Amino acid sequence: xxxxxxxxxxxxxxxxxxxxxxxxxxxxxxxxxxxxxxxxxxxxxxxxxxxxxxxx
Numbered sequence: 765x766x767x768x769x770x771x772x773x774x775x776x777x778x779x780x781x782x783x784x785x786x787x788x789x790x791x792x793x794x795x796x797x798x799x800x801x802x803x804x805x806x807x808x809x810x811x812x813x814x815x816x817x818x819x820x
Contacts, residue, residue, distance in 0.1 A: 767816060774809050774813050775813070778809045778813075781802050781805055781809070782806070784802050785799060785802050785806070788802065
């Protein structure tokens, strides 16, 4: 997979996680554990994207 494809894939995954986070937060009683895991995954993706951008 090329680097650009990897970045695009990560950005798509991040958008998906954003939607999942928003959906969970809209629930009457959001599950804090689920939110924590989703947000942690999103942070890892952000870090990976930043690391790839810094490598250039």
